[in-house]
Amino acid sequence: MAPYEPEQDTSEAGQLRLGRRKAARYVVPVAVAGVAAATIGLVPALATSGDPDLPKVTAQELIEKIAASDTQQLSGTVKISTDLGLPSMGGMAGGFAGGGDAGGGEGGGGSAADPKNKLMELASGTHTLRVAADGPDKQKVSLLEDAAEYSLIHNGDEVWAYDSASNEAYHAKGFQVSGDKGDKGDKGDKGQAESPAGMPATPEEFAEQALKAVDDTTSVKVDGTAQVAGRDAYRLVIEPKQSGSTVGRITVAVDAKTGTPLKFTLTPSSGGAAVIDAGFTKVDFGKPSASTFDFAPPKGAKVTEADEHAALSRDFKGRDFKGRDFKDHDFADKAKGGKEFKEEDLNDLKVIGEGWTSIAELRLPGGQGLPTAGSGDVPPDAQKLLDSLGDQVSGKFGSGTVFSTRLINALVTDDGKVYAGAVTKDALVKAANAAH
Structure with missing residues (x-):
């Protein structure tokens, strides 16, 4: 389907930023910098089919629709993959991340279930996630593997992570949503918590970062429609106007009814497969079952408390290392x-x-x-x-x-x-x- 409008001039950039209250400029565009630790590659035709006939909207109206979206509850499946063009690192990635000792023994890298280590796997390959959310205090992300599953659950002020492959769990108490301690966020923030792992995992989280890069150096337009995970969506296209950037374009499929981003794709200026693509293959905006966010460690599971892990790290810094006092x-x-x-x-x-x-x-x-x-x-x-x-x-x-x-x-x-x-x-x- 042909674009709904010509590319918007830079004079409209200010209006676009007003439509997106959180669109603060980053020193290096967050759409890129935030993806440096965990970027995602193209999965062709992620449950997309046809170009639905939807009412015409401008880019400003679509950004305002995203900003006004107050999706508090959803569940579904997200497919993501990575193509940074890096050589295979094999088992070195875990070692560099501090997870060389899966068992978390003395001198090792702590718990195999530690989110900071485990979710770095999203930096390469193709992965399937199950996600669920019920307001700012309840979220769950599960990384599905061939013969195992890794789950990260936020429920109230607690975060649990469980790795079925190693039968290890990681537990943190006192977790707070974004903002100051005790701040549950306002509607402008959609009341959502920061990811416990500190990295985006859904199309909406990636889109939030991309929209912060909108400024006078950016072209923004609506480029037709699509269907993602069985839902009608508009395609918002964000492109750098400057030469010399490695970013070619960012495309965000926005749910026509709720304003929730359903798919995010970043294509490099060099062409070829996309570097980033995160999209729902299934999505439901109903309230997830309360039991979705319940967790108790299985019998025999090794449980690492966050404060214990921190103490282990501090102690390790003073250990003797290959016959030397390591300080x-x-x-x-x-x-x-x-x-x-x-x-x-x-x-x-x-x-x-x-x-x-x-x-x-x-x-x-x-x-x-x-x-x-x-x-x-x-x-x-x-x-x-x-x-x-x-x-x-x-x-x-x-x-x-x-x-x-x-x-x-x-x-x-x-x-x-x-x-x-x-x-x-x-x-x-x-x-x-x-x-x-």
Whole structure:
């Protein structure tokens, strides 16, 4: 079906932002930066069929419809996959994330059910999630695997996570919804809690981030209709107007009745399969059963309390490591040639450019380039991964290495500067040259 309207001019960007009260600009567009830890690739024709005949709407009206949506209850199945163009990391991902010891023994990576480790699996491959929500205090996400299931349940002030493969559970009390302690959110926030895992898992969460990137550097339009999970939807298209961005376009399928995003797709400017696609294959806006959010650890399950895990991590930092006294300052000294990590190094952040071509510039702690396997600071397997991802470049800034994905690229110079963003390699080199 043909688009309902021509591409909107930048003069309307201000109105679009008013229609989306939470559309605050990020230094690097959140539609990209928020997806750096967990990006999702294309699953063709996710339960879509036909182009329903719906009343015409403008982009501003559709954004306002999303903002006004107050969907508190739903359940369904979401299919997501990832295509960042990274080589397979095999079992290294768990080790880097701190989950090398699935059993959570001494010196290990804590509980195998810890959400911070487990849900990083969404950063690659294709996955199916079952989701359910009943207001701001009850949510559940289950990651379905071949012969196992991982569930994350938020009920009131408690969060439970259970990994059936290892028969381990993770428990946290005192969980709060977004905002200050005790704040249940206002209607503008739809009263929803932040994900306990700190990462988006549904089309709505991805769309929330994408809409924050709408500004004068962005084109927004309604591009026809679609049917997703058996429901009629409008297609909202968000595109950078600037050249040099790795983002080609973002498409959000918006439920025509409720205003709830049903599908989110991010296509890179380089073409090919999408980097991000998260869509419902089934969805029901009825109230889920109260028992959906009940959980008790199965008999024999190992339960790790969040405060116990934190204590274990603190204790591990002072443990003897390969015959050496392993302390924070000691590690800093050895990893950076005797120079300690300083907080001001991490806070010295600058932003070059604006909008979709924003580039973050910062200094590595110690003012030096990347450590190498030759210096003994990097394990050989990690060095192989870095070498497979990096391209050597040079310019007025000197020399360095560009680490590339299909979405986020980063230039690390030999003198300890980092330039990163959802931009091309050429844009990074140009920014580094201009900064010297």
